[in-house]
Amino acid sequence: MKEILELNLPQNVLYTKDHEWMDTTGNTMRIGINDYAQDQLGEIVYVELPQIGACLNKGDVFGTVESVKAVSEVFMPVSGEVIQVNTDLENAPELVSSSPYEKGWMIEIKASNPDEVKTMMDREAYLKFLEGIK
Amino acid sequence: MRYFSHTPEDIRSMLSAIHAGSIEDLFSLIPANCRMKKNPDIPPPMSEWKLIRKMEEMAGDMPSSAYRSYLGAGRYEHHIPSILPYLLGRSEFSTAYTPYQPEISQGTLQAIYEYQTLTSRLLGMDVANASLYDGASALSEALFMALRITKGKQIAMSKLVHPFFREVVSTCFAPTSFEIIELPFLDNGTTDISKLKDMEDLGAVIVQSPNFFGCIEDLRKVSETIDHQKTLLIACFTEPIAFGLIHPPGDQGADIVCGEGQSLGIPVSFGGPGLGMLACKEAFIRNMPGRLVGRTTDLDGKPAFVLTLATREQHIRREKATSNICTNSSLCAVTALMFMASVGGSGIRKLAQLNHDKSEYVKNGLKAKGVRIPFSAPTFNEFxxxxxxxxxxxxxxxxxxKIIPGLPLSEFYPELKDHYLICVTETKGKADLDHFIEKVTS
Amino acid sequence: MTETSATRGLIFNEPLLWEIGKKGRIGFSMPEHDVPDAPLDKEFIRKDSELPDLSEVNVIRHFTRLSQWNFGIDAGMYPLGSCTMKYNPKVNERVALLPGFAEAHPLLPTSLSQGILRLMFELERCLAAITSMDAVTLQPSAGAQGELCGMLIFRAYHRKKGKPRSKIIVPNTAHGTNPSSATLCGYKPVGISINEKGILTPDAVAALMDEDTAGIMVTNPNTLGFFEENIQKISEIVHSKGGLVYGDGANMNAVMGIVDMAACGMDILHLNLHKTFSTPHGGGGPGAGPVCTKKYLEPFLPVPRIIEEKGVFSLSNDFPDSIGKLHAFYGNVGIMIRALAYILCMGGENLKKASQLAVLNANYIKEKLKKVLHLPYDRTCMHECVFSDKNQNPTKITTLDMAKRLIDFGFHPPTIYFPLIVKGAMMIEPTETESKEEIDRFIAAMEQIVEEATNQPDLLRNAPMKCKVRRLDEAQAARKPCLAG
Incomplete structure (x- = not known):
């Protein structure tokens, strides 16, 4: 498993305590799991995502990620409606491991309460949080 | 005691290595009031020879081979090839644990993969799991599975599903809010499905074929009656030998097939252990309960087998698992595999035909002597x-x-006074059958 | 250590059954077709089942070769923690296959079932004596079904009292079956942590136990191998709030003849005949998970129950408060026969001795290996001890690597990555049936592996090297499941 210094944690996304990332730069918000989460899970073999149109609250489970011997739920960083899911993951779940921020993205949402973004951490804050739990 | 290897000297030296004065010291953390005050009250150790004698005496209180039994009803007397107990005696199969370490469990793993394959073929389904406890637990698990998929709230269950299976389902479903609706039976001895179309929130329909009366059900018709997007058809069975001859449930539109596999080479053994068989369509794999073995390769690219999709299971998903089952009936699955391999595709057809023909011989013989055969639907080896x-x-x-002439049905169906369920398998010769017909009608 | 137990041997390749089959063969002696043909109407007849046709010799060779790729307890030490892989006595097999038992139909009239009913009744009495509980059902087919039975009794009991409850306390160290079984009965499992000594504390239980909590599930000894010393106090707290205490007896092998489960406050307890009572695991079953209860919960046990009256045995369904049936018939009778044979051969004194030796063996391993492996909880253990791979973190050697390397030394690996609360857990349960020599060889192998982890880590990463196959691509198996040929 990677040491904290080895983790790929881009500056341009925000993070949650459950190790999701969210890209808030566009009109819609793209969500996935970060490098730390995929490294902890090991080789990912299956990803289950919600239906397009699902309306979920901040903290709700929007999917599951499975490795060979572990299963992990993924949570909504903020409330919103699912407007896109990454269907490539159906046949290539390994993209979550090999490219967590690009090809391995999971869903795109339209946030219903953009203020909730403020509860997320930037890279520095997340790194500090990680050091605390490691 | 011959199962121990420790000499007094071994014990002394081990105690001294761990700086303990005595074995009792190792238990010193157990509070005094949690301890047993005296040795458990069970008989003093028996020699192997005394044990065998005692067991033979108890076994001797059971019917001897001179008896001719016509009991079926969920457990069936079939010939078991001599090679089965011989091969099962190989302790590499019997004394291994669940194959969690695939590199040293390829024997069990390949056998289970073969079992899954032959089971799918016999039942006409895409995928079978590695086994559940028994037919009743398989049915209960199949139901939970179907309701996970359809999210329906009602279950329609034929009254001709084995009464004991229905009792187990009602035990396991007691803590849930699902409604179980019983489907009555028609005069011909098959299930009345006319009520199905009126059910709004039906998640699953369960029909057994051959059913508890031995009659072959028209599963195709049930399948055509329901909307499979909302309602899954679960076909249940207790006598898999039938599928050597008649349409397997998979060919008739069943979504999930489950039942008891004891007939496939497993001794009756007073009802257990049995073999819970469960198979389904490919689309439902991730909702399946129980273990699954999959084919893959090793680091060198050699074909090999491994437990897979384990994330459905309790040891990983804990309270969110598809089932709580851990230990299942692996060795019985291997037994069934050995049986299916021994009879083969051509053999199982002959064997099934033989069961059917002998059963028909008795049915016709009794009819000729004036015995009433109340149900007109075709039967397999029970009627x-x-x-x-x-x-x-x-x-x-x-x-x-020394004739056990079938099972009185009034205990299960009070309206069927003086009705008996009779099972005839390949184990009886014509002379036995003639004697039976003669005796019950004289 | 210069020479390992494992060495080279001739291992055969063996194709899949359907690759060796050929139409026209048969491996079954078909009885004579001595009655008139009675063809079924064509509309009922299936197309070919595509089962392969094989001869008897084909079948014998196939399965003999397959068996040689397996590791069983008869081959060597199998120290799987919490699984109790002890020797499976052969006389048990002999008596279980007696025709009077093996050929007995479960629906025989009572007058023709006396032998087996007596045997089952005697086993019930023995299990009650070993646990100090009052009543026993043999019906559950495995430990997890025993748990389900126990949880259904919890539910029935609370309903009878008029106050159904919604939660249940389950320690984080519990087997996955515990929360899973509780959920099936509508209970929401509430996790509870252990203290720095690796056991539950009364305070932690008191903080969670309320009048909406049905009770607690406790594995004792627990999965770290420690006796829950506070069990009596914990039981009192649970009982004072009207709750019940469920005992998971998976680890009973540590305390036979030593601990009085009734005195500990257990209301219900399941046993695993395929662990403690020596019946073979069969590569994953069949097992049996009898459930013992105190007298006041007896009315809730599954039916039918075995009744004795003046030496005559019968099956009775006359228990209106019963949770109902759990098995199509009466449970795994074939397994019960083996367990009773074991208990009778051992007698009370040897059962106690088995527990003593199991605990001695585990402590011996713990003391020897803690010099080289990280031992998260260094206390006297019961039947098993739990190490971790913390010492190996610098070289990035994991528990999995060490486990796989053990195979090259001729040992089955311990249980790994369980209990979940110990990171990189390695849970070792030697059982009483391993001799001092075998355990010394195991310790020497582990010591050498730890040394290799530092000096030749690739030996571990590439292990095992001596098996028929090397490590498998499990990700491929799960991504593109191939479950039938």
Whole structure:
């Protein structure tokens, strides 16, 4: 498993305590799991995502990620409606491991309460949080 | 005691290595009031020879091979090839644990993969799991599975599903809010499905075929009656030998097939262990309960087998698992595999035909002597008869003559007074059958 | 250590059954077709089942070769923690296959079932004596079904009292079956942590136990191998709030003849005949998970129950408060026969001795290996001890690597990555049936592996090297499941 210094944690996304990332730069918000989460899970073999149109609250489970011997739920960083899911993951779940921020993205949402973004951490804050739990 | 290897010297040296004065010291953390005050009250150790004698005495209180039994109803007397107990005696199979370490468990893993394959073929389905406890637990698990998929709230269950299976389902479903609706039976001995179309929130329909009366159900018709997007058809069975001859449930539109595999080479053994078989369509794999073995390769690219999709299971998903089952009936699955391999595709057809023909011979023989055959639907190797009023006295007399003439049905269906379920398998020769017909009708 | 137990041997390749089959063969002696043909109407007849046709010799060779790729307890030490892989006595097999038992139909009239009913009744009495509980059902087919039975009794009991409850306390160290079984009965499992000594504390239980909590599930000894010393106090707290205490007896092998489960406050307890009572695991079953209860919960046990009256045995369904049936018939009778044979051969004194030796063996391993492996909880253990791979973190050697390397030394690996609360857990349960020599060889192998982890880590990463196959691509198996040929 990677040491904290080895983790790929881009500056341009925000993070949650459950190790999701969210890209808030566009009109819609793209969500996935970060490098730390995929490294902890090991080789990912299956990803289950919600239906397009699902309306979920901040903290709700929007999917599951499975490795060979572990299963992990993924949570909504903020409330919103699912407007896109990454269907490539159906046949290539390994993209979550090999490219967590690009090809391995999971869903795109339209946030219903953009203020909730403020509860997320930037890279520095997340790194500090990680050091605390490691 | 011959199962121990420790000499007093071994014990002394081990204690000294761990700086303990005595074995009792190792238990010193157990509070005094949690301890047993005296040794458990069970008999003193028995020698191997005394044990065998005691066990032989108890086994001797059971019917000897001189008896001719016509009992079926969920457990069936079939010939078991001599190679089965011989191969199962190989302790590499019997004394291994669940194959969690695939590199040293390829024997069990390949065998289970083969079992899954032959089971799918026999039942006409895409995928079978590695086994569940018994047919009743398989049915209960199949139901939970179907309701996970359809999210329906109602279950329609034929009254001709084995009564004991239905009882197990009602035990396991007691803590849930699902409604179980019983489907009555028609005069011909098959399930009345006319009520199905009125059910709004139906998640699953369960029909057994051949059913508890031995009659072959028209599963195709049930399948065509329901909307499979909302309602899954679960086909249940207790006599898989039938599928050597008749349409397997998979060919008739079943979504999930489950049942008891004891007939496939497993001794009756007073009802257990049995073999819970469960198979389904490919789309439902991730909702399946129980273990699955998959084919993959090793680091060198050699084909190999491994437990897979384990994330469905309790040891990983804990309270969110598809089932709580851990230990299942692996060795019984291997037994069934050995049986299916021994009879083969051509053999199982002959064997099934033989069961059917012998059963028909008795049915016709009894009919010719004036015994009423109440249900007209075709049967496989079991059928219901209605004897004359007060047959129970004759029943006792036949027991004295070492004939066990089937199962009285009134205990399960109070309306069927003097009705008996009779099972005829390949184990009886024509002379036995003639004697039976003669005795029950004289 | 210069020479390992494992060495080279001739291992055969063996194709899949359907690759060796050929139409026209048969491996079954078909009885004579001595009655008239009675063809079924064509509309009922299936197309070919595509089962392969094989001869008897084909079948014998196939399965003999397959068996040689397996590791069983008869081959060597199998120290799987919490699984109790002890020797499976052969006389048990002999008596279980006696025709009077093996050929007995479960629906025989009572008058023709006396032998087996007596045997089952005697086993019930023995299990009650070993646990100090009052009543026993043999019906559950495995430990997890025993748990389900126990949880259904919890539910029935609370309903009878008029106050159904919604939660249940389950320690984080519990087997996955515990929360899973509780959920099936509508209970929401509430996790509870252990203290720095690796056991539950009364305070932690008191903080969670309320009048909406049905009770607690406790594995004792627990999965770290420690006796829950506070069990009596914990039981009192649970009982004072009207709750019940469920005992998971998976680890009973540590305390036979030593601990009085009734005195500990257990209301219900399941046993695993395929662990403690020596019946073979069969590569994953069949097992049996009898459930013992105190007298006041007896009315809730599954039906039918075995009744004795003046030496005559019968099956009775006359228990209106019963949770109902759990098995199509009466449970795994074939397994019960083996367990009773074991208990009778051992007698009370040897059962106690088995527990003593199991605990001695585990402590011996713990003391020897803690010099080289990280031992998260260094206390006297019961039947098993739990190490971790913390010492190996610098070289990035994991528990999995060490486990796989053990195979090259001729040992089955311990249980790994369980209990979940110990990171990189390695849970070792030697059982009483391993001799001092075998355990010394195991310790020497582990010591050498730890040294290799530092000096030749690739030996571990590439292990095992001596098996028929090397490590498998499990990700491929799960991504593109191939479950039938």
């Amino acid at each position: 219901v008869v209605q004897f004359e009023n007060g047959f129970s006295k004759k029943y006792e007399k036949l027991l004295q003559e």
